[in-house]
Amino acid sequence: VDLPSQLSDGYLGIFRDPTPLNQERIPDDRDGLACVIDSGTIAGHPLLSNWVIAERDFDSGEGNPADRNGHGTSVAGLVVYGDIASCIEADHWIPRVRICNAKVLRHDGAFDRVVFPEENRIEEVIEEAIRHFHEEYGCRVFNLSVGDEREVYSGGRQFPLAEKLDELARDLDIVIVIAAGNRNDLPIPESTLTREQLQRAVRDHLIQDERQRVCNPATASLALTVGAIARSDAVANNVALVPGSPPDGPSPFTRVGPGYAPNDTASAIKPDLVAYGGNSGILTLAGDDPRWSHNVWLGEPTIRPERDGRILTGQCGTSFAAPYVTHAAACMERSLSQSLGRVPTANAIRAVLGTAVCPAGFQVQWLEDENDRLRACGYGILNLRRALWSVERDVCLLSEDRVHENHLHIYRLEVPEDFLEKKGRRGIVAALAYDPPVRASRRDYLARTMTIDVLHGLTEDEVEMYRARQPGESPPRLPDRNDIAPEPARTKLERSTLQVRCKSWIRRPQLRANGDGGPAVIHVLITCRQRFPTGEDPHQTYALAVRLWHEDGTAQIHTQVRSRVRAVSRVRV
Numbered sequence: 001v002d003l004p005s006q007l008s009d010g011y012l013g014i015f016r017d018p019t020p021l022n023q024e025r026i027p028d029d030r031d032g033l034a035c036v037i038d039s040g041t042i043a044g045h046p047l048l049s050n051w052v053i054a055e056r057d058f059d060s061g062e063g064n065p066a067d068r069n070g071h072g073t074s075v076a077g078l079v080v081y082g083d084i085a086s087c088i089e090a091d092h093w094i095p096r097v098r099i100c101n102a103k104v105l106r107h108d109g110a111f112d113r114v115v116f117p118e119e120n121r122i123e124e125v126i127e128e129a130i131r132h133f134h135e136e137y138g139c140r141v142f143n144l145s146v147g148d149e150r151e152v153y154s155g156g157r158q159f160p161l162a163e164k165l166d167e168l169a170r171d172l173d174i175v176i177v178i179a180a181g182n183r184n185d186l187p188i189p190e191s192t193l194t195r196e197q198l199q200r201a202v203r204d205h206l207i208q209d210e211r212q213r214v215c216n217p218a219t220a221s222l223a224l225t226v227g228a229i230a231r232s233d234a235v236a237n238n239v240a241l242v243p244g245s246p247p248d249g250p251s252p253f254t255r256v257g258p259g260y261a262p263n264d265t266a267s268a269i270k271p272d273l274v275a276y277g278g279n280s281g282i283l284t285l286a287g288d289d290p291r292w293s294h295n296v297w298l299g300e301p302t303i304r305p306e307r308d309g310r311i312l313t314g315q316c317g318t319s320f321a322a323p324y325v326t327h328a329a330a331c332m333e334r335s336l337s338q339s340l341g342r343v344p345t346a347n348a349i350r351a352v353l354g355t356a357v358c359p360a361g362f363q364v365q366w367l368e369d370e371n372d373r374l375r376a377c378g379y380g381i382l383n384l385r386r387a388l389w390s391v392e393r394d395v396c397l398l399s400e401d402r403v404h405e406n407h408l409h410i411y412r413l414e415v416p417e418d419f420l421e422k423k424g425r426r427g428i429v430a431a432l433a434y435d436p437p438v439r440a441s442r443r444d445y446l447a448r449t450m451t452i453d454v455l456h457g458l459t460e461d462e463v464e465m466y467r468a469r470q471p472g473e474s475p476p477r478l479p480d481r482n483d484i485a486p487e488p489a490r491t492k493l494e495r496s497t498l499q500v501r502c503k504s505w506i507r508r509p510q511l512r513a514n515g516d517g518g519p520a521v522i523h524v525l526i527t528c529r530q531r532f533p534t535g536e537d538p539h540q541t542y543a544l545a546v547r548l549w550h551e552d553g554t555a556q557i558h559t560q561v562r563s564r565v566r567a568v569s570r571v572r573v
Contacts, residue, residue, distance in 0.1 A: 005234035005247070010085030010301050014312045018047070019091050027051055032097035032330030034079050034141040035133045036323075037126060038072030039114040040065045040103035042305050045073060047093065051080050054137055055101035058129050061117045062106050069107040070305050071114045074315050075145050076101070077303035078323030079330070082384065085231065085276075085301040088312065097330040100139050102129035105146070116146070123164045130168055130176075140174045140333060140346065143326040144217070145319035147181035147255075151216035155261055162220040162260075163440040169222040170435045175333075175346045177326040179318040180227040180271040181215040181255040186292050188282065195242055198282065202244045202252045207372050214255045214270050221260055221446060221497050222435050224329070224350060225270045227377065228254040228277025228321040235297040241281040243298060249366045250376040252280050252292070254318055257375040262443050262495070269496040271378045273357060276300050277321030278314065328353060328384045335388045336398075347433040347543035348400055354379065354431030354500040355396050355547035356387035374488060379500040394549040395558040397565065402539040405448060405530040410466060411544065415520040416560030419548055420508055426550040427504030430454050430486065430524060434497055434542035437534045444531045448540050449494050452501060453525040454484045457512025463523065481512070484522070 027050060040060070043052040055065035067073045078084060080095045087093050104125050105114040116122055126144070133139040144165075151159060158166075169176050189201035206212055218225045228251040233243035244252035254277065259270025279298040282290045299314025300321070329349055336344035336352065357380040367373040390396055403409050419426055436448040462482075486501035493499040511520035528540050548557050 005232065007234045007236065007297065008232065009089040011232065011234070011297055011314065013088035013091070014296065014301055014314060015310065018088065018093060018312065025050070025095070027053070027095070027098045030334065032141070032327070032334050033100070033137070033139050034097050034143055034326050034330040035100040035102055035130070035139045036072060036076045036079055036143050037102040037104055037129050038075050038143075038145055039069045039105040039107065040067035040072045041076040041099065041101045042067050042073045043101065045303060045305065046311060047077060047303050048073070048080065048099070051095050052076070052099045052101055054133065055103070056132065057103045058125050059117065059120050060103050060106040065101050065103045067305060069114045071145075071319065072101070072103070072105070073305050074302045074313070075143065075319060075323050078320060079143055079326050082324060082327040084303065088301055097327055100133045100137055102133060104129060123161050126161070127164055127168060130172070130174070134172050134174060141326060141330045142174060142176045143323055144176060145179045145322050147179055147218060147318070148216045149181060149184060152211060153213050153215065153219050153260070154210060157443070158260055158438070158440040158445050159216040159219060160440065161217040163438060165217055165220040166222045166438045169346065170437065173346050175329045175349050176220065176223040177322050177329060178218050178220060178223045178225050179322040180218045180225050182253045182317050182319075183212055183255060184253070186252055188290055188292070198242055199244060199246055199249070203249065203366065206250055206252065206254075206256060207375060212256055214257060214259060218255065218270060219260045221268060221438060224272050224325055224498070225259070226318060226322040226325045227256065227271035227274045228318045229274045229377065229381065230279035230298070231276040231300060232298070233279060235281065235295060239295060239297065240284050241293060241295055241298070242284060243279050243281040245279050246366065250274070251277055251316070253316065254376070257378070260445060260495070262445060266495050269374055269378055269493060272498050273325055273379060274377045274381050275321040275324035277318050278316030280316055325353075325382060328382050328387060331384065332387055345400055345541070345543060347435060347541060348398060350433035350498050351431045351543040351545040352396060352398060353382060353387055354433065354498055355429045355545045356383050357381060357500060358383060370488060374492065390558055392558045393551070393553060393555040394547065395561050396545055396547045397561065399544045400542070402541050403526060403528045405528055405538045405540065408466060408525055408527040410463060411524040411526070413522045413524070413546065414564045415511055415522055416548070416557050416564070418555040418560060419550055419557055420511070420520065422550055422552040422555045424551040425504055425506055426509075427502060428454065428484070428486070428522070429500065429502045429547040429549075431545045432499045432526065432542060434540055436497065436540060437536055439532070439534070442532055446495065446497070447531055447534045449529050449531060450499075450540065450542060451490045451494055451527050452499055452544070453490060454486050454501065454503070455482045455523045455525065456484055456520065457482050458521070458523045466525065
């Protein structure tokens with residue numbers, strides 16, 4: 001018997017009054033900071049009080065920064081709190097991110113939606129908003145839950161707005177998080193008799209229909225693009241609604257990759273990440289034609305402007321998935337600042353976040369083909385707790401550097417004993433983030449591309465072969481036995497400025513020593529290739545994050561890695 005799913009407390013609590021926010025809790029510089037570029041916010045909202053520290057209307061036509069639609073307030077709530085469903089379930093509200101409110105959209109009462117004023121040029125307005133809050137308030141994380149479904153990427157040149165966002169991300173060293181976009185004209189699957197058949201038909205359409213591809217500006221190469229997955233497929237008993245996606249499966253409306261593609265054989269991973277953004281279902285009332293419906297029970301729990309005594313609701317759309325990543329990026333910026341004792345680069349924030357993603361269990365089963373998973377879910381869903389903290393059995397190492405075009409860097413890491421000897425699943429995650437110059441006038445678009453390889457058992461002679469390579473020469477080919485072969489393959493990631501490669505083992509991995517009888521050694525190779533000359537500094541900045549983890553709670557990987565890694569102080573002459 002296929003019983004319907006039961007509503008969780010995170011949804012049932014939408015219609016209860018939450019515990020009021022502690023008004024004595026005043027945010028300070030230790031809290032994260034992010035800018036929400038949207039339809040404005042309600043700064044006096046009971047759950048936002050004190051956390052909107054600055055606001056401005058950028059020619060929206062409404063004359064003030066207040067939110068008349070509710071879209072921006074719902075987005076802002078998720079940026080401040082992160083997982084609001086968990087807050088509702090525990091009735092425990094802990095704000096962690098301060099908000100700068102940049103209003104660029106206005107309310108369209110005729111269709112109950114937000115629109116961008118036609119008299120404004122969107123690239124200029126959004127650039128003005130980003131530069132204002134970056135220069136005046138030091139904001140380095142920006143949420144852009146904006147997309148134009150009329151401009152679906154189908155190959156060819158980059159969108160002007162996406163190029164502008166890439167230029168700002170590089171010039172200002174900021175993190176921009178963009179919603180992948182929604183499709184509002186979803187077809188109704190035919191010849192489906194059961195819920196499972198319907199959901200499989202929706203999944204196949206999601207992957208195969210080119211009209212479901214990401215839209216402007218989600219193709220921005222240096223931004224973090226976020227798609228949506230469903231948290232739940234449960235509805236109230238009296239609602240005749242068949243959900244289109246199972247829990248943790250891609251939302252029916254989410255847009256998928258690939259991203260920008262200079263040719264038919266090379267494309268970027270987009271979306272980069274996924275987060276909960278609601279579900280949608282087919283309404284099957286007797287006597288009416290079936291139609292897609294966004295229902296509060298299938299939406300993602302968040303806040304809204306107060307109406308009828310309610311301040312909580314459920315919202316559907318990638319607009320409400322992106323704030324999860326924005327919240328994580330703002331918290332990560334603060335965490336890295338404390339760990340490093342300095343302001344982290346945007347590359348460092350993206351790289352460390354990249355090591356904390358994991359494919360949700362159902363995604364792996366629901367999307368069996370790796371290419372389909374990359375198109376629909378990118379590298380996976382973010383685990384914020386894992387991103388912020390290293391523990392004994394799960395440690396992240398970070399390096400930031402500059403590499404010359406057509407050169408490479410080699411990192412050496414001795415594998416800790418507990419990683420090898422303790423029983424249970426264990427793995428390695430390597431994430432590379434970089435910010436090359438971009439040119440929309442050129443088909444290649446990215447002036448430089450980089451790759452990451454993870455090898456084991458390299459001898460000193462083989463390492464010297466790499467180091468002795470002349471600029472422009474291809475690296476010497478090594479036997480396959482040296483390649484750990486993390487997934488995805490590096491050839492699939494070369495056009496992505498965030499690259500995440502993972503490898504896990506159930507039993508003790510057979511990692512080869514470096515030939516001198518010493519411990520097992522891992523080498524990480526970072527290569528940089530020039531695609532076209534720019535006349536700029538030929539050095540490319542990047543961040544490399546490597547995570548070692550083990551499921552055995554007694555594994556002391558952190559302690560053993562810390563004893564082997566030495567911080568290198570460099571003096572530039």
